[in-house]
Amino acid sequence: MRPGTIVVEGNSSEVTVTGYGELDLSNAGELGRALRDASETAERLTVDIRPATFIDTAVLEYIARTAANMLNRGKRLRVLTLKDSHPLYVLKTAGFQELVDIVTDDTVVWDGAGYAG
């Protein structure tokens, strides 16, 4: 299984944190730091997990914490996923619909580009 990679893109007002491959305990901390840093400054923050093949509860926790912090500041975290994907199933099962804006978008098909694992 491919270890995951975290990529941060954007500017001071809008940031996208993209997770590639397998997102689990081994890289959840990196994702968490990227989200924490971005959420402190960015007006609009998106977590793009369309290229993620798997996410576990450690990753969910960092997304949830970021979402909760943003909610406390009157903002909402946006999460991009593919339809019928494992990450979307996990998000729904965990009741994240009320914590974040889940946007399913199949228009971008990840072909492995950007994966550095």
Add this chain to the structure above:
Amino acid sequence: MADLKRVLVVGDKLGAVETQTLVNAGCVLESVNATAEAAKTLASKHYDIVIIDPADLRFAVDASKAEADEGSRHLSPEIEWQLAIAEVVANCTEANLAYLDSNFNFVWVNQAYAEESGCMKEELIGRNHFDLFPDKENQQIFEMVRSTGQPYTVKEKPFIYELQPERSVTYWNWTLFPIRYGGDPVGTARGFALTLVNVTEDVRIRQEIEQLRENAEYRAAEIETIMSSMTDGVLIIDISGNIIWINQAGRQILGVSRDEPFDDWSSRFPFLGINGKPMSVEETAAYKVLQGEIIQDVSYTITTPDEKEVVLSVSASPVRDASGKIISVISVFRDISERMAFAKKQDDLLKRERRITNMLQQALIPPEVNYNITGCRVAVKYQPALLEAEVGGDFYDVFELGSGKIGILIGDVAGKGLPAAIRVAAARYAIRSYAYLDPSPGRVMTLANEALSKDPGNGHGMLTAFFAVLDVNTKTVTYANGGHEPPVVLTADGEIYEPDLLGRVLGILGGYDYAEATLEMRHGDVFILVTDGITEARPDATALFGKEGIIKYLSENPGASLNEIPDGLLEAARSHAGGSLQDDAAIVAFELVDMVEA
């Protein structure tokens, strides 16, 4: 008596013995002091033999030629022969020879001189030396020789051809010898013999060698400075195993004072392997490197003179000469005693934490036994994480609430190890405590979430939990879901369905009211709860065991008893994942039974 021979001896080169021999042979000897005088004498008289030093021949030739030009006198055949020999010898030598008149004009040069000067002989003769090769310092020396009458010799004197700057600096050994007639006073030299040898190449080679030596010494000093300032120990060992150099850091590490010799180092510093066993000389880094090996970060333990045990990390490489032969060994070593001690301490701490975590988890997770409670039977299965160090966050709980109600809990906290175990403790006892106060699962989850979300300590963090209350009297199960995998129900009729109730994960954000739902249960209906260790069992990223795997197992094993289902499901998930699970996993299955049966 034979006819007398007239012999002219030029100069004082003939010794007394030779003189007497000639007299005895019937010769009549006449002598003159200089070749110039001899030339005049020869012009006026006839001699059978002339004895002259070869060094004086050149003048004799010129003088005799001058006389010959006057047509007043012819040289004897012997003199002609000797002059010819002298000319050949002068032109065969590599030395540059020249004869200058009293004003330093060239009178004669040999072939080597002409070639070295880059001129034809004809271009030199009659020209002034300093017009052709100007040099103020040399001119002063020449004038000094002329005025003092003393010859001058100099070695490796630099000279620059001003008219041929492309030749750069040249170096010469040369002698200027004044030539005077016998009665001439000092300072009235009639001419000068100049002999020069070009030693430019020798000087340059020597200068290059000197430069190389200086560079080498500089580099050596530089390297020594670097090695002396290193915090790592550096030592150089010759092929006999003797330490020939060691830096200060090396001495400090080995506990040897600055001036103490290292002659018997191998016996003074008995090496031990990292396992503490004594090592033979053949096992030491130096010996191995001398055999051609390169040693990288090998650990040894040595005992210093003050009985201190030091753990060294050693890297060593051979030093080879130009032919590739090993001539010495450079060994770089550092004291890693503290690092090793720290690593051991850390390892001990990890082991301790692991022991605490295991004990905590064992205390938190009920024994893996099947419960026979009045009206209800519960079967459980818990599979720890693969790695002992990574105790997982899955948990379950089964407890009687009284009045025929049984609380059944399953959950999963994010993370591993001691922090996860602490969260499990916080979550399990929060839910259990609220359940004793109010057995409404929705209410219990709401209160537990409030408590867990506000905990700033180690108990804080996200978790999923599914809490059900089975009422054996009403034959119902009421449940609330905190972001956990929904259950699967296998009915007594063999129907399989998934009660659809979702809710948010706990421990992140308070202010959330958890919904609850109630199902009627019949005898033979089995309620199955799992953690994601089961549903996310996978051989690769895309082929999850999933809910589909559970349904498939149940469909393919219609006769499986309650006690068999957890074991069977775990085995099916493990098999799907290729033999082992990546995460820990928990399964809880329960069913109603007759009061009497239970």
